[in-house]
């Protein structure tokens with residue numbers, strides 16, 4: 001029996017009488033109401049950050065920017081944790097390297113993640129290993145985690161306008177933010 005279950009069983013009376021005490025019954029009802037309300041709030045909250053390790057399969061690989069050597073990978077798996085724009089996953093590569101990649105697909109798609117990776121020839125080797133992945137390859141991921149959340153006007157944010165500035169591969173976390181901004185009833189987008 002949990003903490004709240006034990007404390008929600010109000011005794012008949014605080015003074016040992018057998019009749020139920022009105023004050024205790026009212027306190028009991030108030031506590032139950034608050035617990036129910038907090039449950040509704042917990043259900044509305046953002047998806048929890050997760051450190052869960054997930055095995056994913058490369059389902060699609062496309063070159064999306066020849067000049068910058070960028071590929072987009074679609075990674076599929078089962079019961080994937082939900083995410084919000086700005087989130088990234090850690091990818092554990094076969095070499096032992098761990099690299100982070102922003103999720104740039106649609107958060108509404110439940111069973112796949114989309115990432116884009118720029119090949120850096122003189123880097124630490126992680127992006128080259130990512131580019132060598134072929135369709136059907138298995139990878140281990142951790143997350144998603146969000147170190148770059150978008151605060152949305154009308155949902156607790158005082159912001160009245162969005163302005164997105166991105167350069168190069170830095171566009172990846174911005175893409176789902178743009179989608180969310182376009183869906184916002186408060187939107188006023190000016191493209192450049």
Ligand SMILES: Cc1cc2nc3c(=O)[nH]c(=O)nc-3n(C[C@H](O)[C@H](O)[C@H](O)COP(=O)(O)OP(=O)(O)OC[C@H]3O[C@@H](n4cnc5c(N)ncnc54)[C@H](O)[C@@H]3O)c2cc1C
Pocket residue numbers: 088099100101102103115116117118119120122123124125126127128147169172173
């Ligand atoms: C939250 C997050 C999200 C990211 N999202 C993306 C994404 O969506 N797409 C993407 O392509 N990348 C993304 N990255 C970068 C990605 O994780 C890798 O760093 C990238 O793929 C390069 O990996 P690498 O092993 O080839 O090079 P790395 O070893 O990571 O090196 C990257 C660059 O830094 C330089 N460098 C490394 N160490 C040093 C040092 N000690 N001193 C000076 N310079 C150094 C390297 O020369 C190279 O130019 C993200 C990173 C983070 C933290």
